[in-house]
Amino acid sequence: MIGISNYAEFDKYHAYDGDDLGATYFADRTVFKTWSPYATGVYLNLYLDGEGPNLIETVPMELMSRGVWVVELMYHAEDIFYTYTYEFDNRKRFETIDIYAHACGINGKRGYLTDMKRTDPAGWDETPRPVCKSPCDAVVYECHVRDFSIDPSCGAAFEDRGHFTAFAKEGTRYHNVTTCLDHLKELGITHVQLLPVYDYATVDESKPFKAQYNWGYDPLNYNCLEGSYSSDAYDPCARIREFKQLIQALHKNGIGVIMDVVYNHTYFTEESSFEKAFPRYYHRLNRDGSFSNGSGCGNETASEHAMYRKFMIDSLKFLATEYKLDGFRFDLMGLHDIETVNLIRDELNKLDPPLLMYGEGWTGGESPMPSDKLAYKWNSYSFGRVGLFNDNIRDAIKGGTFNPYDIGYISGNRNAWSVLRRGLAGSVQHWQLHGANEACWALSPAQAVNYIEAHDNHTLWDKLSICAKHFSREERVRMDKLGAALFILAQGMPFIQLGQDFLRSKPRIPKEGEPVNEVTVVDHNSYNSPDSTNSIKWNEKFENIDVFNYYKALIRLRRNNPLFRLRTKEDVERHMYFFDTGDCNYIAYRLENEYDCLIVVFNPYIEERRFLLPEGKFYVRLNDQGKMNKFPIGGDVTIPPISATVFKKIRKQAE
Ligand code: CA
Numbered sequence: 001m002i003g004i005s006n007y008a009e010f011d012k013y014h015a016y017d018g019d020d021l022g023a024t025y026f027a028d029r030t031v032f033k034t035w036s037p038y039a040t041g042v043y044l045n046l047y048l049d050g051e052g053p054n055l056i057e058t059v060p061m062e063l064m065s066r067g068v069w070v071v072e073l074m075y076h077a078e079d080i081f082y083t084y085t086y087e088f089d090n091r092k093r094f095e096t097i098d099i100y101a102h103a104c105g106i107n108g109k110r111g112y113l114t115d116m117k118r119t120d121p122a123g124w125d126e127t128p129r130p131v132c133k134s135p136c137d138a139v140v141y142e143c144h145v146r147d148f149s150i151d152p153s154c155g156a157a158f159e160d161r162g163h164f165t166a167f168a169k170e171g172t173r174y175h176n177v178t179t180c181l182d183h184l185k186e187l188g189i190t191h192v193q194l195l196p197v198y199d200y201a202t203v204d205e206s207k208p209f210k211a212q213y214n215w216g217y218d219p220l221n222y223n224c225l226e227g228s229y230s231s232d233a234y235d236p237c238a239r240i241r242e243f244k245q246l247i248q249a250l251h252k253n254g255i256g257v258i259m260d261v262v263y264n265h266t267y268f269t270e271e272s273s274f275e276k277a278f279p280r281y282y283h284r285l286n287r288d289g290s291f292s293n294g295s296g297c298g299n300e301t302a303s304e305h306a307m308y309r310k311f312m313i314d315s316l317k318f319l320a321t322e323y324k325l326d327g328f329r330f331d332l333m334g335l336h337d338i339e340t341v342n343l344i345r346d347e348l349n350k351l352d353p354p355l356l357m358y359g360e361g362w363t364g365g366e367s368p369m370p371s372d373k374l375a376y377k378w379n380s381y382s383f384g385r386v387g388l389f390n391d392n393i394r395d396a397i398k399g400g401t402f403n404p405y406d407i408g409y410i411s412g413n414r415n416a417w418s419v420l421r422r423g424l425a426g427s428v429q430h431w432q433l434h435g436a437n438e439a440c441w442a443l444s445p446a447q448a449v450n451y452i453e454a455h456d457n458h459t460l461w462d463k464l465s466i467c468a469k470h471f472s473r474e475e476r477v478r479m480d481k482l483g484a485a486l487f488i489l490a491q492g493m494p495f496i497q498l499g500q501d502f503l504r505s506k507p508r509i510p511k512e513g514e515p516v517n518e519v520t521v522v523d524h525n526s527y528n529s530p531d532s533t534n535s536i537k538w539n540e541k542f543e544n545i546d547v548f549n550y551y552k553a554l555i556r557l558r559r560n561n562p563l564f565r566l567r568t569k570e571d572v573e574r575h576m577y578f579f580d581t582g583d584c585n586y587i588a589y590r591l592e593n594e595y596d597c598l599i600v601v602f603n604p605y606i607e608e609r610r611f612l613l614p615e616g617k618f619y620v621r622l623n624d625q626g627k628m629n630k631f632p633i634g635g636d637v638t639i640p641p642i643s644a645t646v647f648k649k650i651r652k653q654a655e
Contacts, residue, residue, distance in 0.1 A: 003289075004280065007305050015306035016066045021314070022100030023077070023113055030077040030113065034084055034098060035307060036278045037067025041087035044071050045095065050081050050105015050112065050234065058085070081110040086277055094276035097221060099311065102318065103236045104224040106206055108199040112236035116322060119240040121248055129324050130254045131353050132190060135387055135446040135493040136565040138356060139555050140258065141189040142454055143498040144215065145197060145229045150531050153538040154179045164229050164242040167192075168249035174538040177545060183538075185253050187501060187548070188555040191356070192250060193258040193329050195455060197243065199224040201267040202528070205233035213534060215455060215527040216260075217297075217331060218267040222315050247324055256326030258356060259319060263303070263312050264335040264363075265295035274301075274308075282308045284368055294335045296364030303340040304369070312340065313347055320351055327356025333386075334363040334376045341375045341383045349385075358387025358449050358493070377441060384443030387493060390450050392439035393423030397483050401457045404466040404519055409486070409585075409604055410479040410642070411468040417585045423450065424589070425576055426491030428569035432578050444568050448492030452483050453500045455526075461503040462522040469518050475606065477503070478642035481550050481624070482602065485644035488554040489600060491566050491576070501551035502541040506533050546625070553626030557646065563591035563598055581611070590614070597649035603639040611639050613647060621648040 004010045014037040024031045032044050042061040048054040061069040061084075085095045097104060101111030132138050149156045149166035153174050160166040172179045178186045196216030203212050205227035216226060227233030230242050247257050266272035266283070269291055274282035284292045284302045294300035302308050319325055328348070333341065348355040361377025372379065377388050395401060396419040399408035409416040418436040425433060426445030433440070442448045453460045460483060464476045471479070480503065488494045497504065508523040510516050523533045541548055558564045566572050579588040588601040588611060598621065603609045613634055620629040624643035632650055639645050 007281075007302070011306035014067050015310070016068050017310070018068070019314070021068075022098060022102070023082070023111070025076060025115065027076070029075065030073045031070065032061070032073075032082075032098075033068050033070045034061070034100070034277065035067050036069060036086055038278065039063075039067075039069065039086050039088055040090045042069040043085040043087075045083045045085060046077075047081040047083070047110055050110050050236065051107070056080070077113045078115065080113045081105050082113060083110050084277070088279070096273040096276040099221075099273050099277060100223065100314070101221060102223050102322070103240060104199060104221055104227075105236055106227060106234050107204065108201075108220045108224055108227070114237060116240070119237050119244060121241060121245050124244060124248060127248050127251050127324075129251060129326055129353065130190070130256050132256060132326065132356065133353075134565070134567055135356055135358070135449075136491070136567055137559075138191050138256075138493050139189045139488075139558065140191045140193050140356075140449075140493065140495045141184065141187070141498060142193045142195065142495065144195040144455065144534065145226075146213065146531070147498060147534050147536050149180055149536075151535040151537050154536065155538070156180055159231060162229070163231060164197075164239070164246045165231065167246040168242075175542050177538070177542045177548075179538045179541070181249060181253070183541070184250070184255060187552055188559065189255065189496065190559075191256040191258050191326060193327075193495075194260060196260050196262060197226055197229065198222050198259075198261070199226050203228045208233065211530060213528055213530060217262050217527065219262045219265070220267055221273070222261070222263065222311075223318055244323065251324070256356075257323075258327035258329055259323075259325050260329045260331060261316070261319075262331040263315070264301055264330075264332040265297045265299050266301065267297070269299045278307075281305060282311075286368055292368045293365045294363045294367030294369075295332055300335050300363075300365075300367060303336040304373070309340045309343070312336075313344060316344060317347060320348065320355060325355065327358075330357070330359030332363050333359030333388075334361050334374055335367060335369075336375050337369065337373050338375050338379060338382045339373075341386055345383070345385050356387070357385075358389070361388040362391075380441045380447065381443055384447060387447050387449045388442075389454075389495075390423060390427060390448045390492065392419050392427065392436075392441075393448075393450050393487060393490060394452050396420040396423060396439070397486050398452050398460055398463055399467055404458060404463060404524070407467045408483075410483045411464065411471075412604070414585050417587060420486065421578065421587060423448070423492075424486070424490045424587070426566065426569070426572050428491075428572055430573055430576065442492070442569075445491040445566055445572060446493065448490075449495050450487040450490045450492040451495035451497075452487050453497045453504075454495070455497065458522060458524045459497070459504045459506055460500060462505050462524075465505075465522065466518045475642060477544075477547060478624070481547060482604065482642050482644055484551055484554055486602060488551070488558055489564055489644070489646070491564070491572055494555075494558070496551070499536050499540070502544040502548045504536070504540065508533055550626040553622060557622055561596065561598065563593060563596060599647040599649075601639050601645050601647075603641060603643055603645075606641050608641050609639045610636055611645075612636050617650040618647040619650060620645060622646040
């Protein structure tokens with residue numbers, strides 16, 4: 001139907017740069033604008049409700065310059081639902097929600113008109129965003145809204161379970177251990193990163209009690225919120241107000257909120273609102289005109305086209321300011337072009353304080369875009385102000401993600417140390433480190449998002465149950481804790497999955513006829529698995545409280561000492577020194593500045609090892625239990641099996 005041979009040329013004549021797409025309110029009127037340069041007609045449809053046959057009226061829109069269609073209603077449109085109908089070739093008509101809609105009705109079919117101010121909870125304007133000066137100061141905790149509180153063990157009231165509101169309630173417990181918000185506070189993380197909370201497609205919001213689940217990587221409306229997380233998905237304001245309550249509660253406790261954004265593909269491709277508004281513009285196409293599939297989800301969006309780039313930037317600015325967000329995590333960021341990624345960074349830097357920004361430096365399939373133009377991890381220096389998930393440190397610590405039997409440093413791999421050392425040094429160049437160049441890709445430690453567990457793939461504990469099954473439970477717990485020490489104390493920004501700190505598992509019931517073994521009883525891709533697999537069972541925190549206390553101690557140590565949060569490559573080279581232990585796999589290093597001297601030793605062996613401390617007196621700042629022991633020691637010391645120890649130098653009284 002529509003053929004554009006050169007999009008850059010097309011954009012030169014047709015792209016619109018006004019900041020008024022969508023619905024704009026004035027005192028006595030409401031103005032609607034939408035961009036569709038090849039449409040032969042566009043109509044605004046007004047409805048009483050979010051679904052069903054309750055049309056109020058259809059109003060034709062007028063074509064202004066640069067493909068923008070406009071209509072003015074001579075009143076302040078409030079509590080009304082709306083859609084657009086785009087007409088092409090004077091015959092084909094597509095009705096769809098406005099891609100710029102800020103609120104929507106049930107299941108995101110129609111936009112909703114309201115003054116967003118009305119959705120602010122009491123005290124909203126007075127609750128500031130917490131200050132985070134550098135990504136290196138952040139400790140990010142990845143949570144799925146439903147997983148967090150759907151299990152009765154969370155202790156939240158029935159009406160809060162699985163909803164935004166569970167994040168805003170204090171005082172919940174399982175027996176004597178904290179859960180939900182109190183748990184976040186006790187753990188000491190600085191940011192919560194929520195799996196998608198924008199309006200996604202695959203959970204039917206009209207059936208809140210039906211057994212359904214999704215991570216939410218199936219975007220429907222980027223500027224609207226998911227209805228199934230609200231107390232009433234039919235009330236367009238409920239989800240907005242309750243999400244703001246979540247943010248406000250976390251902000252009051254000094255915790256920032258990071259939104260997971262999935263601009264890289266649309267869920268419905270041909271039937272998506274973008275395709276209906278302007279076919280064959282917002283997605284990338286193959287040479288034969290078919291949709292390319294760099295996301296692995298049926299299509300990929302075209303961030304290099306002016307109006308999709310603008311959409312992304314407008315959307316992020318809206319979300320950041322309306323919801324006072326503290327950062328964004330970009331799904332399959334490798335599909336976005338570098339120029340767009342840097343423009344977004346510029347915009348997010350203008351906000352005060354600047355927002356965190358990081359993403360996945362890979363794609364889900366092959367893209368027709370030239371690979372040197374895309375925000376792939378191997379182009380990292382071209383967007384050095386944006387963080388990237390560090391799959392090098394991840395796989396070095398726990399073993400290859402895609403082979404469950406593959407072992408890592410913590411589970412006995414003796415060849416992971418060179419990649420691991422790179423990761424410990426913030427993935428930046430360090431004068432002592434050579435080789436493993438693929439693991440030395442960051443412009444500064446702030447670019448390295450260090451992790452060993454996320455929503456994708458096995459949890460660390462499940463991975464260990466497979467690749468280290470011949471070890472005792474106690475030994476596997478030690479491996480888990482050693483893994484935690486490695487990535488939490490590494491230079492960069494640590495990222496933890498909800499429940500990782502108390503040995504989260506994703507149990508699975510093997511299908512009929514399937515063999516029952518260590519691989520089939522756990523779930524490595526639980527995106528639509530039931531609550532029984534995905535939910536947090538808070539009794540596991542009660543049972544594994546020693547592991548939780550260890551994570552807590554690591555986070556505290558990191559946050560209390562700037563030597564674990566070095567900002568630049570130069571700082572890392574100056575303050576971090578690796579010792580020669582006579583065994584490359586036995587890693588020990590010193591972090592030192594004018595105020596402090598710390599020695600960090602990692603023993604991956606199942607036997608204890610000796611370590612010769614440098615001259616001077618030290619004490620154990622963090623032992624394998626996460627405890628401190630102020631008794632002065634020096635010289636030859638013992639490092640327990642499969643563990644990390646941090647020593648702190650005792651300064652002379654005179655100093
Ligand atoms: Ca939805």
